[in-house]
Amino acid sequence: MSLAAAAATVAHTTTTAASATTTTADTHGFLSPTGVEIAFLLVGLVTLGAAIVTVTTRQLVHAALWLVVTLGGLAVEYLLLTAEFIAWVQVLIYVGSVVVLLLFGLMLTRAPIGRSPDADSGNRWAALTVAVASAAALVWVVVDAFRATWIDLDGAAAGSTEVTGKALFQNWVLPFEALSVLLLAALVGAIVLSRKAKTNAADTATGGKADADKERAR
Amino acid sequence: MHLAYPAVLSALLFCTGLYGVLARRNAILVLMSVELMLNAVNLNLVAFDVWLSKAAEETLHSGQALTLFTIAIAAAEIGIGLAIVLAVHRNRGTADIDKLRDTAEGHETDGHDTGSPDSEAPAAQKAEATA
Known part of the structure; x- marks a missing residue:
């Protein structure tokens, strides 16, 4: 009796993730979801639907705009997971700059914007087969592995700006600085790539037009 | 919150992006699908980080x-x-990745050694030079 009680206390105080979360997840079933779970599910449905429209629509600009919905929905999911800083970084960088870059690219490469019937290639059905098969496998494995795992969202936020900043500048300073070098290399690379095409075109184009074009390509 | 919710959403988003990468023909749409896959991975990372920071008192984040x-x-x-993509579009006039087949195997297998007789040889050499 006392041995079992001691074993139970040891098992309870062990800070391994599996035992601690399994005991808390046993009290929460999938059939009685919490409010956060319902919100996560609804936003997740919107996000997934927008993602599917993004990869299937034939209007290229609409694909970029549905991508905005997808990325914004993911930002809301980060907020629901109490990762506030990541959520706002997502809004700033993805919705603010990446989609704008993609729209620039679309409008520079395809001048007549509209319905394009050749947006999908011929191997659509093979792609659909691969995607559905991998989705089934991944969902099966993930649900089988983590159906009893419970994220404790109560208490202090796990991803507030203070927490993320402390973790980033105490433990991750060296990768952070290396990342700045990578961003500089990407900047220089993008300029070089767009400048090489410019020297070929500069023979025929006027200087002012080429200069404005270079500014736009940046 | 159950960890299964973000994990399943992440898996489904990843497979949506996978379908887009495989099925799209325009290079910019392929880039969009790559962004979808990266975002699915990000959601997974954040969900597991929030889980572990509470369950295992992991402070590394x-x-x-x-x-x-x-x-x-x-x-x-x-x-x-x-x-x-813009450089390719300026050189070739298209951003269609089905038409960029200079490095494809199987069509002109030994054309590069002997020199292909048709007029695509300078384009192929240019592609090799830029690649």
Whole structure:
């Protein structure tokens, strides 16, 4: 009796993730979801639907705009997971700059914007087969592995700006600085790539037009 | 919150992006699908980081740090990728990845050694030079 009680206390105080979360997840079933779970599910449905429209629509600009919905929905999911800083970084960088870059690219490469019937290639059905098969496998494995795992969202936020900043500048300073070098290399690379095409075109184009074009390509 | 919810959403988003990468023909749409896959990975990282920071008292916050790094690398990748796509579009007049078959195997297998007789040889050599 006392041995079992001691074993139970040891098992309870062990800070391994599996035992601690399994005991808390046993009290929460999938059939009685919490409010956060319902919100996560609804936003997740919107996000997934927008993602599917993004990869299937034939209007290229609409694909970029549905991508905005997808990325914004993911930002809301980060907020629901109490990762506030990541959520706002997502809004700033993805919705603010990446989609704008993609729209620039679309409008520079395809001048007549509209319905394009050749947006999908011929191997659509093979792609659909691969995607559905991998989705089934991944969902099966993930649900089988983590159906009893419970994220404790109560208490202090796990991803507030203070927490993320402390973790980033105490433990991750060296990768952070290396990342700045990578961003500089990407900047220089993008300029070089767009400048090489410019020297070929500069023979025929006027200087002012080429200069404005270079500014736009940046 | 059950960890299964973000994990399943992340898996489904990843497979949506996988379908887009395989099925799309325009290079910029392929880049969009790559962004979808990267975002699915980010959601996974954040969810597991929030779980572990509470369940195992993990204070390293590696998931969130890696998410920030992934976002920065994705921004760099989209810049470089768009520069490449624009350069290809200026050289070839198309951003259709089904037509960029200079390095494809199986069609002109030994054409590069003997010199292909048709007029695509300078284009292929130019592609090799730029690649």
